[in-house]
Amino acid sequence: MTQNGFWLGAVLATQDARAAKLRRQLRAARREAAAARRAARTERSPYELGWLILGLATGVFALLGSVAVLRGGR
Known part of the structure; x- marks a missing residue:
């Protein structure tokens, strides 16, 4: 049971890290899109x-x- 708990924790931590990375990428993409919209509006x-x-x-x-x-x- 302890070994299964360890693997489950490792899988969940990996998934959490992937989700955090995707959230950061999405946030960066949104920032870039907003900057592009501002630049297009002011050009x-x-x-x-x-x-x-x-x-x-x-x-x-x-x-x-x-x-x-x-x-x-x-």
């Missing part, structure tokens, strides 16, 4: 950046134009 294409710059420049010129009109210019 901008060159076209998006171009439109952003164009929009900001348009806003700045509109603001300057309205200030000039308010000050009595044309």
Whole structure:
């Protein structure tokens, strides 16, 4: 009985170690997937950046134009 208990304990310890390893791997994979999602969300294409710059420049010129009109210019 003692020998059977030893083998049962060894098998359970091995299974527990395997399960812990799989949990660590799963956690690491989830972290990597979350990091990839964050990176994909924050990445901008060159076209998006171009439109952003164009929009900001348009806003700045509109603001300057309205200030000039308010000050009595044309």
